[in-house]
Amino acid sequence: MILVIADPYDTLATKVAGGLGGPVLRGSEADLFTAPFSIKIDHEKVWGTLRLHGEMVNLADLTAVFLRPYRTWWPGPEYGAQDQMFVYHETIASWFTVFDSVPCPVINRFGLGWWLQDHSYPERLRTELAAILNVPASDSGPPAGAFGKLNPTGPDPDARSVYLVGQSIISTGKLLDTAIRSSMTAVRDWQKRNGISFCRLDFESGAFPRLKTVEVFPLLDHEPARFVDRIAAALIEEVR
Amino acid sequence: MILVIGSSNDRVYPKLVRRLQASNCTHVIVDEDHATRYQLSRDECRGTATWRVLGDGCSGSRPVGSIFVRHAVARTLDPTVTGPMGELQTALNRMLLTAPCPVINHPSNAFSNYAKAYQTRLLAAAGFDVPKTLVTNIRAEALRFYDECGGKVIFKGASNVMSLAQVLKPQNMDRLNLLPNCPTQFQEFVAGVDYRVHVVGNDAFVTRLVSRDEDYRRAALIEDKAIVAEAAELPPSVIRRCIEFTKQLGLIVSGIDFKEDAQGRLAALELNPYPQFTFYEGRSGQPITETIVDYLVRHQAADSNVFV
Numbered sequence: 306m307i308l309v310i311a312d313p314y315d316t317l318a319t320k321v322a323g324g325l326g327g328p329v330l331r332g333s334e335a336d337l338f339t340a341p342f343s344i345k346i347d348h349e350k351v352w353g354t355l356r357l358h359g360e361m362v363n364l365a366d367l368t369a370v371f372l373r374p375y376r377t378w379w380p381g382p383e384y385g386a387q388d389q390m391f392v393y394h395e396t397i398a399s400w401f402t403v404f405d406s407v408p409c410p411v412i413n414r415f416g417l418g419w420w421l422q423d424h425s426y427p428e429r430l431r432t433e434l435a436a437i438l439n440v441p442a443s444d445s446g447p448p449a450g451a452f453g454k455l456n457p458t459g460p461d462p463d464a465r466s467v468y469l470v471g472q473s474i475i476s477t478g479k480l481l482d483t484a485i486r487s488s489m490t491a492v493r494d495w496q497k498r499n500g501i502s503f504c505r506l507d508f509e510s511g512a513f514p515r516l517k518t519v520e521v522f523p524l525l526d527h528e529p530a531r532f533v534d535r536i537a538a539a540l541i542e543e544v545r
Numbered sequence: 546m547i548l549v550i551g552s553s554n555d556r557v558y559p560k561l562v563r564r565l566q567a568s569n570c571t572h573v574i575v576d577e578d579h580a581t582r583y584q585l586s587r588d589e590c591r592g593t594a595t596w597r598v599l600g601d602g603c604s605g606s607r608p609v610g611s612i613f614v615r616h617a618v619a620r621t622l623d624p625t626v627t628g629p630m631g632e633l634q635t636a637l638n639r640m641l642l643t644a645p646c647p648v649i650n651h652p653s654n655a656f657s658n659y660a661k662a663y664q665t666r667l668l669a670a671a672g673f674d675v676p677k678t679l680v681t682n683i684r685a686e687a688l689r690f691y692d693e694c695g696g697k698v699i700f701k702g703a704s705n706v707m708s709l710a711q712v713l714k715p716q717n718m719d720r721l722n723l724l725p726n727c728p729t730q731f732q733e734f735v736a737g738v739d740y741r742v743h744v745v746g747n748d749a750f751v752t753r754l755v756s757r758d759e760d761y762r763r764a765a766l767i768e769d770k771a772i773v774a775e776a777a778e779l780p781p782s783v784i785r786r787c788i789e790f791t792k793q794l795g796l797i798v799s800g801i802d803f804k805e806d807a808q809g810r811l812a813a814l815e816l817n818p819y820p821q822f823t824f825y826e827g828r829s830g831q832p833i834t835e836t837i838v839d840y841l842v843r844h845q846a847a848d849s850n851v852f853v
Binding site: 394 | 660670680682704
């Protein structure tokens with residue numbers, strides 16, 4: 306069973322779910338965060354269950370998870386403001402534990418920094434990856450006054466974008482592909498360490514590429530359909 | 546130069562500052578409760594960032610050798626307070642990410658206790674004995690776990706939002722009907738003596754706490770009852786593991802909680818990356834603040850990209 310958590314209008318999720326060819330259980334983040342579940346930990350053994358759309362799934366039976374929650378879910382108005390915040394954090398902490406624990410591939414197995422909207426999380430990823438690729442990180446970084454939510458982004462029109470899906474490098478140019486491929490062993494280690502199998506790298510245009518952004522939740526709305534198909538195919542391959 | 550980032554409304558930060566003053570250590574303070582007083586600037590030269598903190602005694606010119614950070618917690622939802630504080634903390638966290646000097650503790654390494662069951666797994670993987678744990682929003686699962694643990698179960702929050710552990714008793718089983726509203730963490734109840742181990746670099750302080758309450762913090766913080774806290778010892782192998790686990794998480798300081806039952810079982814409950822060590826040393830007399838100040842002084846980096 307493959308679990309897909311994504312907005313119903315997420316084209317990439319639809320293509321991935323449709324191309325997997327096996328049983329897929331799909332739900333939105335609101336479905337997920339209100340779903341009955343349990344996770345039990347006995348020293349290093351972990352097991353649990355999840356019921357989504359009436360279907361009970363043993364977490365051990367999941368063969369892959371494709372995770373694209375926008376993190377817009379918030380407990381309903383039946384709770385007061387303080388209780389909303391409490392329920393929100395209890396829910397996020399619980400589901401983080403679930404996704405961290407399942408033994409199958411999870412794309413992406415986001416770190417707590419992402420779940421907690423920590424603005425230094427993408428910056429840390431960018432700094433690490435720039436060092437691995439031996440390219441400077443861009444001067445700009447996130448805006449100095451950045452505060453609030455870390456929203457998913459589409460490709461930067463002023464940048465050259467490269468998508469990384471496992472070992473697949475998907476871009477329209479070749480120059481950066483070569484640089485990334487030559488560091489692939491270290492890139493794979495970085496992916497495993499951070500749980501990020503799928504991301505978009507935005508490099509500043511210019512003679513010397515500088516890494517501007519590492520987007521771990523790439524939006525593809527403005528990418529050509531054939532390009533999205535290539536990314537979906539690589540994701541399906543990675544999940545299998 | 547030591548930089549202290551924190552909150553003057555906190556209990557730890559003022560004591561640390563007093564200790565620095567008493568030690569004649571050169572230091573500068575960023576008080577996040579007055580966030581609008583500060584500005585951060587970032588320059589970059591050949592891929593290396595330089596940060597300058599300006600305002601309220603910070604001139605952006607003196608190099609920082611070590612940093613103590615314990616972010617302020619906004620005790621209000623008022624955006625005129627949370628906005629500036631959040632922006633300052635975001636900028637400071639970016640600065641800390643590239644600071645080459647020791648930071649007690651790096652905020653980006655301090656998330657693990659946000660998800661307590663996740664941290665239980667980390668503790669187990671590090672070789673600690675941990676209580677059986679269940680996180681669920683299903684009543685039947687909680688009841689099954691209760692039976693499996695012989696009716697000895699505590700429940701508490703699954704995240705690091707403040708909640709106190711309580712024993713699940715037959716008379717409050719009705720509350721399990723509320724579970725679909727919010728997942729809850731249930732844990733095998735290890736009855737016995739509480740220990741807190743504070744790690745500071747390669748040093749550790751063991752404090753034994755005696756309280757009638759299953760969560761001694763309730764007795765001390767809420768009911769204002771006296772609890773006994775005294776210096777104690779635990780096996781060297783446990784202390785070594787505490788120090789190694791703290792380092793493994795990328796931390797310098799931690800507070801690790803244990804319960805020891807009558808049979809000598811020592812169960813690790815959680816690691817706090819921002820422990821309120823003044824609570825313990827105020828009762829036990831252990832020199833934890835002094836050791837932290839000493840660490841900050843002795844480990845100052847020669848080169849810095851942070852200027853205050």
